[in-house]
Amino acid sequence: MTSYFCPRCWSEFKEDFEFCPVCGYDLKNFDKLSYEEKLIVALKHPVSDYKINAIRLLAKLRSEKAVFEFERMIEEEDTIIVLEIIEALSKIPTEKSLELLKRLAKSNSKVISKRAKEILKAFDAERSKV
Secondary structure, rough: OOOEEOOOOOOOEEEOOOOOOOOEHHHHHHHOOOOOHHHHHHHOOOHHHHHHHHHHHHHHHHOOOHHHHHHHHHOHHHHHOOOOHHHOOOOOOOHHHHHHHHHHOOOOHHHHHHHHHHHHHHHHHHHHHO
16 A cells, blocks of 8 residues: 655655645645755655665755755764765765765764765865866
8 A cells, every 4th residue: 555745744644635634734735846856855754765765866966955955964864874965965066065075074973984084085086187
């Protein structure tokens, strides 16, 4: 059976409603969002696999809008999600992405810090070739 989620409150329900039965959100509004905006909304989904897929797709889109949501997420999410964000930031060439990678390189988590440093080192190597 298909599950539906409200993109505002993330309540799960089994039927396709026009309005969320929990918070009243007009689910038709979600249909009006762009693909990129829907992926950014999915970053708040309670299921980690959905978040990971959204992060990867936003990286493919090189979504600059997503970088600001990634900034919020790095403070709240587990290591696996943050590692996905690091990979995404490496594909979104903005000053904000670089700033976040530098911040993550100073993380107390050795795994997060190491990966962010590897990405930054690769960036430096690319710049020195030019």
